[in-house]
Amino acid sequence: xxxxxxxxxxxxxxxxxxxxVMRKYRRIxxxxxxxxxxxxxxxxxxxxxxxxxxxxxxxxxxCQNSRFFSSLSGLFRNITILFAVISLVLLFISVIxxxxxxxxxxxxxxxxxxxxxxxxxxxxxxFNDKQLDDVLGLCNSTRYGIEFPLLYVWVSDDxxxxxxxIENIATYDRMDRDKYEQKVSGILGGKYKRFAVIxxxxxxxxxYMLFHFEDTLTSYKLIINEKEDKLSGYVSKDPHTILLxxxxxxxxxxxxxxxxIARTRAGKxxxxxxxxxxxxxxxGWIVEYNSAKFDRYVKEFNGKSNTLxxxxxxEYWCEVxxxxxxxxxxxxxxxxxxxxxxxxxxLFFDEIGNLNxxxxxxxxxxxxxxxxxxxxxxxxxxAGIHIIAISQFATKEAFLPSLARVNCSDAVIMLAGAAxxxxxxRFLMSGFADLPxxxxxxxxxxxxxxxxxxxxxxxxxxxxxxxx
Numbered sequence: 448x449x450x451x452x453x454x455x456x457x458x459x460x461x462x463x464x465x466x467x468v469m470r471k472y473r474r475i476x477x478x479x480x481x482x483x484x485x486x487x488x489x490x491x492x493x494x495x496x497x498x499x500x501x502x503x504x505x506x507x508x509x510c511q512n513s514r515f516f517s518s519l520s521g522l523f524r525n526i527t528i529l530f531a532v533i534s535l536v537l538l539f540i541s542v543i544x545x546x547x548x549x550x551x552x553x554x555x556x557x558x559x560x561x562x563x564x565x566x567x568x569x570x571x572x573x574f575n576d577k578q579l580d581d582v583l584g585l586c587n588s589t590r591y592g593i594e595f596p597l598l599y600v601w602v603s604d605d606x607x608x609x610x611x612x613i614e615n616i617a618t619y620d621r622m623d624r625d626k627y628e629q630k631v632s633g634i635l636g637g638k639y640k641r642f643a644v645i646x647x648x649x650x651x652x653x654x655y656m657l658f659h660f661e662d663t664l665t666s667y668k669l670i671i672n673e674k675e676d677k678l679s680g681y682v683s684k685d686p687h688t689i690l691l692x693x694x695x696x697x698x699x700x701x702x703x704x705x706x707x708i709a710r711t712r713a714g715k716x717x718x719x720x721x722x723x724x725x726x727x728x729x730x731g732w733i734v735e736y737n738s739a740k741f742d743r744y745v746k747e748f749n750g751k752s753n754t755l756x757x758x759x760x761x762e763y764w765c766e767v768x769x770x771x772x773x774x775x776x777x778x779x780x781x782x783x784x785x786x787x788x789x790x791x792x793x794l795f796f797d798e799i800g801n802l803n804x805x806x807x808x809x810x811x812x813x814x815x816x817x818x819x820x821x822x823x824x825x826x827x828x829x830a831g832i833h834i835i836a837i838s839q840f841a842t843k844e845a846f847l848p849s850l851a852r853v854n855c856s857d858a859v860i861m862l863a864g865a866a867x868x869x870x871x872x873r874f875l876m877s878g879f880a881d882l883p884x885x886x887x888x889x890x891x892x893x894x895x896x897x898x899x900x901x902x903x904x905x906x907x908x909x910x911x912x913x914x915x
Contacts, residue, residue, distance in 0.1 A: 472548045473594055473614075475592045476592050478588065481589075481590060481592040482591060489541035493537035496530050496533045496537060504527045507520055553597070554650070556612070563604050563606055563609075567602045570635070571600045573635065574598055574613075574634065579613075580593060580595070583613075583631070583634075586616075596613050598614070599612040610657050611644075612655045613655065613656045615656050627647065627658070628645075632644045644883065645659055645660065646659045646905055646906065669690070669722075670913050673915075679729065681726055682726065686791065687791060691894070691909075695894060697899065700782075702858045702899075703827065704833060704834040704854055704858065706852075706859045707835065707837045708837075708840065708860070709839065710863055713865070713892075714862050714863070718860070718912065719736075720736060720744030720748075722911075723835070727791070732791045733790060734792075735764075736748035736749075736750040736797065737757045737797065740798045754802060757796070757802060761794075762815065764792070767792075768832050771783060783831035791831050791833060793833050794835065798837070799837065800846070802816075817851075820851045834851075836851075841871035841872075842874060846875070857896070857897045858896040859895050859906075861892045861893055862890065862892035863891065865892065869882070876895055879906050885908075893906040893907060893909055894906065894909035
């Protein structure tokens with residue numbers, strides 16, 4: 448759902464351009480007890496006087512051919528002319544009133560491939576009058592009848608994600624209250640059950656409600672057979688990018704830091720230690736894995752598990768960062784990318800909740816940690832130092848201090864129960880707390896990496912690599 452352009456979706460979302468180049472009028476369907484609009488009344492009158500004109504013309508012709516009524520031909524000629532003039536005036540008025548109906552704002556959507564256009568038309572056909580009015584209740588009853596909103600469907604070129612744009616005719620409050628995301632997903636069921644609505648939003652001028660959907664049944668996770676493949680097949684030609692799934696690449700040179708939130712046995716160690724850290728080494732990175740709980744990856748990647756030693760390592764890398772920045776300045780460059788001998792450095796800090804609990808017992812050491820991690824997250828990216836912050840919970844007590852958290856919020860992966868927690872999404876991915884509740888399994892969740900394509904600017908379904 449990754450490089451394609453999406454409005455999204457939204458998609459901060461995405462940039463929506465509203466256009467009124469093509470005149471568009473809202474469709475109104477007459478209902479019981481409704482009255483006619485102005486153009487309809489004048490059109491009816493035009494039809495009536497057209498019939499009278501024809502009838503009087505018929506009498507006029509017959510009077511001319513009659514010996515007894517020939518004297519009346521002049522009268523009916525004048526009546527015919529009068530009715531014809533009235534008919535033309537009514538026609539003119541009906542045309543004017545027709546084009547003075549209520550104009551609505553149209554939505555300009557990005558271009559689509561032929562396959563995407565075909566799928567877009569089929570999805571749009573699902574939203575018929577019954578679905579819009581009876582099921583979704585997004586129509587308004589007026590004295591003229593039932594007002595139907597305009598609807599657009601955009602699909603990505605790979606047909607894996609897109610959005611449904613429904614005109615907001617004062618119905619957003621209903622959508623917000625009644626959880627319309629699940630209702631729209633229900634309409635996509637059956638033939639298109641692989642699609643599910645994953646988020647919704649309003650366009651910048653509140654004219655359209657956008658329902659972003661994606662393929663949640665087709666798996667894009669990487670399946671790795673360690674006996675046959677030692678991750679060499681997943682090494683990127685660009686050493687600064689890390690492949691996380693078939694449709695997600697982390698561009699570390701643009702988004703330097705990554706946050707990973709997952710409960711115990713949700714798959715975070717496999718994702719971070721078994722996959723990412725090893726892949727980074729294969730791509731020439733310097734890797735260090737620190738964790739408040741000693742495990743195999745601490746030993747494998749020369750990390751520390753003692754609280755004091757973890758803080759000292761953070762301070763050590765601050766010194767390395769300053770040395771690198773000085774080297775970049777001396778070379779007259781702006782970024783570490785301009786100096787080929789400055790390779791990327793991946794610093795993993797796992798079990799941050801346990802680390803914070805231990806630091807509460809030593810306030811001076813806690814202050815040293817906060818200063819060091821704030822410096823690394825604020826400036827480390829410019830020197831090629833990337834922080835991978837890992838915790839079981841995205842809360843103030845269990846994660847990084849505020850400044851560091853902000854610098855690590857542009858690239859976030861949340862797995863299993865953490866991905867279903869609205870409070871934790873609100874803490875780490877501001878603005879995306881109200882996602883539909885899903886029953887995420889081990890290794891499943893949501894990811895948001897703002898520099899990995901339009902799709903990933905908003906949280907989308909993600910599956911961590913699977914080892915067999």
